[in-house]
Amino acid sequence: MIKSQTNTDFTIIVPASDFVDEIPKGNYLTNAKEQKQEWLFNNTGILLNSETNLMTKLTVPDTGDYHLFVRSSGNEKSSFKVIVNDQITSGIFGRDKISWQNGGVFKLRKGINDIKITRIRGGAMVDVLAFSKNPNLKIEDIQQKQLNEDVVLIKEYKIPESNAVKFGDVNGDRKTDFLVLERDFSATVYDNSGKELWHWKAPEEYSKERSEFEAPGVLWDFDNDGRAEVAHWRMIGGKEFLVIADGITGRIKHKTEWPTQPLPHVYNNFRLAVGKLTKNRPNELAVFTDMGNTINITAYDNRLKKLWQHTEKRKKDNLGHYIYPIDLDKDGIDEVLVGSLLLNANGKEIWNKFDLLPDNHDHADSYKFADINGDGKTDLVTANSETGIFIYDGMTANIIWQNVAEHTQQIQVGNFLKNMPGLQVVAGARTYGNRKFGEPYLSSQLYWFNQSGDFLFKWPGNPVNGNPDFVKGYWNGRTEQLFWYKFLINDNGKGQLYFPEPVFHMFDFTGNGAEEVITLGSGYLRIWGSKSAEKSGKDRKKDELYLKNTVVNHTHY
Numbered sequence: 377m378i379k380s381q382t383n384t385d386f387t388i389i390v391p392a393s394d395f396v397d398e399i400p401k402g403n404y405l406t407n408a409k410e411q412k413q414e415w416l417f418n419n420t421g422i423l424l425n426s427e428t429n430l431m432t433k434l435t436v437p438d439t440g441d442y443h444l445f446v447r448s449s450g451n452e453k454s455s456f457k458v459i460v461n462d463q464i465t466s467g468i469f470g471r472d473k474i475s476w477q478n479g480g481v482f483k484l485r486k487g488i489n490d491i492k493i494t495r496i497r498g499g500a501m502v503d504v505l506a507f508s509k510n511p512n513l514k515i516e517d518i519q520q521k522q523l524n525e526d527v528v529l530i531k532e533y534k535i536p537e538s539n540a541v542k543f544g545d546v547n548g549d550r551k552t553d554f555l556v557l558e559r560d561f562s563a564t565v566y567d568n569s570g571k572e573l574w575h576w577k578a579p580e581e582y583s584k585e586r587s588e589f590e591a592p593g594v595l596w597d598f599d600n601d602g603r604a605e606v607a608h609w610r611m612i613g614g615k616e617f618l619v620i621a622d623g624i625t626g627r628i629k630h631k632t633e634w635p636t637q638p639l640p641h642v643y644n645n646f647r648l649a650v651g652k653l654t655k656n657r658p659n660e661l662a663v664f665t666d667m668g669n670t671i672n673i674t675a676y677d678n679r680l681k682k683l684w685q686h687t688e689k690r691k692k693d694n695l696g697h698y699i700y701p702i703d704l705d706k707d708g709i710d711e712v713l714v715g716s717l718l719l720n721a722n723g724k725e726i727w728n729k730f731d732l733l734p735d736n737h738d739h740a741d742s743y744k745f746a747d748i749n750g751d752g753k754t755d756l757v758t759a760n761s762e763t764g765i766f767i768y769d770g771m772t773a774n775i776i777w778q779n780v781a782e783h784t785q786q787i788q789v790g791n792f793l794k795n796m797p798g799l800q801v802v803a804g805a806r807t808y809g810n811r812k813f814g815e816p817y818l819s820s821q822l823y824w825f826n827q828s829g830d831f832l833f834k835w836p837g838n839p840v841n842g843n844p845d846f847v848k849g850y851w852n853g854r855t856e857q858l859f860w861y862k863f864l865i866n867d868n869g870k871g872q873l874y875f876p877e878p879v880f881h882m883f884d885f886t887g888n889g890a891e892e893v894i895t896l897g898s899g900y901l902r903i904w905g906s907k908s909a910e911k912s913g914k915d916r917k918k919d920e921l922y923l924k925n926t927v928v929n930h931t932h933y
Contacts, residue, residue, distance in 0.1 A: 387508040388434060388442070389518055390491060392422045393862070393873035398837040400428035402498075404816060405840050407876075409898050411501060413474055417447065418522050419876030420862065421503035424456055424470065430493040434507070436484045442507040444479035447515060454499030459492040460484065470500025476515040482507070524864070524874050530885070530892060531903035533570045536562070541880070541894075541901055543927050544595025544604035546573065546623025550915070552885050553604075553623070554901070557591035561609050565623060574626035579611050585643045589697065592646040594928055595623065598659060598678040607648055607661055609634060618648075618663065620680060635665050635674040635685065642668045644692045649929045651675065651701030652710045653683070653721040658924045662712055664699035668692035673699065673714050675723060684723035691736035697933035700743055702925070704754045704770035711771075713756070715740045718773070727773040738763045741933055746789040748799060748827060749776050757801060759787035765803055767829070777829030781805040785820065788846040792858050794867040798827035802869070804846065804860065807839050816841035822860065824869050835870045845932055847882035849891035853910035859893055875904060883927045887915035 396405075402425040408416040422430070436442075446458060450470035458465045460482040469477055484507060493502065506518055533554075535541070540557040547553065551568035558564075560583040564575040578586070593608035598620055606621045616634035621627060645666040652658035653675060660683065661676045671690055675683040688695060695715030704711050704718075712719040716729035716739075733739070742759040748767050749755065755776060756768040764780035765787065786804030793800050803823045809815030819839035824832040844861035851857045857864065859879045863871025877897035885892040885903050889912030892905045917923045 387506055387510065387513060387518065387521075388436065389417075389521055390432065390434065390505040390507070391418050391420065391522075391873060392503050393418060393420050394432045395422060395430040395493065396836050396840065396873075397870065398431070399840060400426040400430065401838045402426035402428075403430070405842070406501060407898070411449065411474075413449075415519075417504035417518070418862075418873055420873060421501045424454070424493070424496050424500045424502065425498045427496050427498065429496070432491050434484070434489040434491050436486055436489055436507075439486045440484065440509070441481050442484050442509060443511050443513065444482055445476060445506045445508065445513055446479050446502065447474065447476045447504045448500055448502045449474035450500035453497060455495070455497045456493050456500050456502070457495040458505065459490070459494050461490055464494070468495070470502065474501075478511075523876070524872065526907050527874050528905050528907050529902060530905045531568075531570075531901075533566065533901040534899060535566070535901050536564060537899055538896070539932065540590040540593070541896060542593050542595050542930070543881070543883070543885075544597070544623070544923075545602075545917075546595060546604045546606070548601075548603040550887065552887070552917075553595070555593055555595055555606055555608070556901075557593045557608070559587040559591065561586050561591045563591075563593060563606065563608050563626075565606060565626065573624055576610065576621075576626055581611075582639070582643070588643070589645055590647070590932060592648045592663075594648045594650055594661075596650045596659075596661075596924075596928060598661075599629075600657070600659075605629060609646065614639075618661075618676070618680060620678075630680040632676065632680040632682065635663055635672045635682075636667050637670065642692070644668055645695075645697045647698050647931065649699050649701050650924050651712065651721075652703065652708075652921075652924070653701070653712075655708055658701075658710075658920055660701075662699050662701050664695075664714055666692060666695065671695050673712065673717075673719065673723070675712070686719055686723050686725070688717070693739045694736035696740035698743075698931045701929070702745060702754075704745075706754070713743065718771075726771065729768075729773055733760065733763065737761060741785050742787050744787055744789050745770070746799060748789065748801075750798075757787055757789045759784040759803060761785075765801065765825070765829075767801070779825060779829050779831060781823035782807050784823075785843070786846050788848055788858060788860075790848060790856055790858060792856075792865065792867065793824070793832075793869055796826065800827065800832075801825045801829075802846075802858070802860075802865075804844060805834075805839075806843065809841075818843045820844055820861075822865075822869070833869065842878065844878050845880065847879045847893060849882040849893075849926075850889075850909075851882075851891060851893065851906050852908065853890035853906075853912065875902075877902065880932075881930055884916035884922075887917060888912070889914045889916065891916070 701710040781803040782805035785806040877895040880896035890909035
């Protein structure tokens with residue numbers, strides 16, 4: 377709910393996202409691109425496929441008469457009405473191309489009012505309702521009232537379609553530049569202003585095989601000259617190479633053969649991460665290559681000299697999707713975590729959980745790290761697909777607790793809920809739809825657990841369509857806050873819509889000390905900040921461990 381006050385009218389805006397709490401099964405979130413529209417309010421609408429009513433609460437400051445306006449679209453067979461307390465609209469909505477309709481005058485009482493979408497014939501879409509003292513309210517009057525009033529757009533970049541953008545400072549100006557990796561493994565580097573510095577086009581051969589997962593690449597200052605290089609995959613003369621290229625020009629500085637068998641081979645999970653495998657600064661490259669039936673974990677120095685390689689003969693995905701160099705024993709040197717396998721900095725096995733998780737479908741989709749039981753040691757917070765959540769002691773893999781949360785895809789840990797002592801674990805629990813019947817293939821909702829692993833509640837009441845991710849950081853500059861999909865997750869564990877596109881990453885992009893949210897979608901990379909954030913002026917990225925762990929080694933998985 378958004379309130380808009382001018383000198384001549386008072387308007388209360390009810391975006392579609394206000395009805396998400398108990399969104400009925402069969403209703404789906406949508407956006408302008410999917411609806412083939414130039415614009416939707418908050419870029420978010422609800423497709424009304426279920427006859428079950430939607431309801432929300434409206435807080436009104438003063439009793440009075442308000443004009444209802446509804447923006448919707450549909451077809452000759454779809455429609456809905458709106459109920460305000462015990463009054464129902466005489467007209468119907470959602471029957472034609474997108475329109476802004478006056479729904480009549482309604483008496484709203486001071487305090488809480490019930491707003492219901494009802495008499496639904498499936499197929500309509502609604503993106504916003506408004507109640508106004510102004511009888512001539514136009515859609516243009518509320519277009520500037522989107523998103524939460526604390527949200528400000530800092531940067532917007534038009535980029536190639538991508539699900540993998542990597543960040544660093546390639547030109548040494550202490551501003552954040554970025555690498556866009558396309559699904560076919562093509563690479564483009566942009567500076568902070570959005571100027572394209574260079575582009576490498578991947579060959580078309582095998583491009584379909586390469587397109588399923590996130591492309592491999594990182595930005596890191598391997599030669600310690602103040603400018604980050606680009607480490608990524610290239611095909612040269614029909615052979616695959618791992619290269620370190622100059623960040624400004626794309627010129628190859630170092631290259632070595634890509635650590636897979638010769639072509640042809642399957643492309644599954646190919647990932648790069650920066651590691652700290654010595655007492656010196658983080659400056660090694662950990663490479664994960666999953667060809668299916670052969671999975672390699674390979675470490676290189678900053679000139680791509682191979683340090684070691686560990687090979688597992690296992691099916692696709694058995695070791696998850698990403699590689700995590702992380703200092704679990706706090707000795708200043710990283711261990712290397714891949715799925716249910718932990719290696720030391722020399723590539724020697726510390727432990728594995730292959731007996732517990734032998735099926736390649738029961739793999740680790742996501743890891744987070746925290747001291748979950750307060751013993752001073754780093755624990756692994758694991759989203760383990762259909763087997764659910766596992767919390768392991770980091771160096772022994774002893775299970776601290778476990779629970780189920782559908783297909784546990786994404787996970788986060790922190791102190792997020794009010795009046796709830798200790799840490800909470802929140803899982804993005806994925807469900808699958810039947811596409812033969814028009815259902816979205818992927819949907820998700822949040823499952824909340826306390827520090828001991830006891831289930832608390834779910835939000836929303838039913839899954840929302842999509843494959844959303846978490847980001848967590850110091851949005852206000854003071855305390856960690858959690859975001860999921862397009863929502864800020866409040867301290868009651870529920871969401872408030874903040875962004876028009878799904879969250880992708882979160883770190884100190886501007887270098888002012890607070891942390892910004894980065895969204896990715898529809899060919900745009902956008903940087904969002906808080907208007908009220910406390911900014912220390914100290915760039916968090918100057919800490920190389922922050923740069924490595926928070927900024928550079930980032931993945932959707």
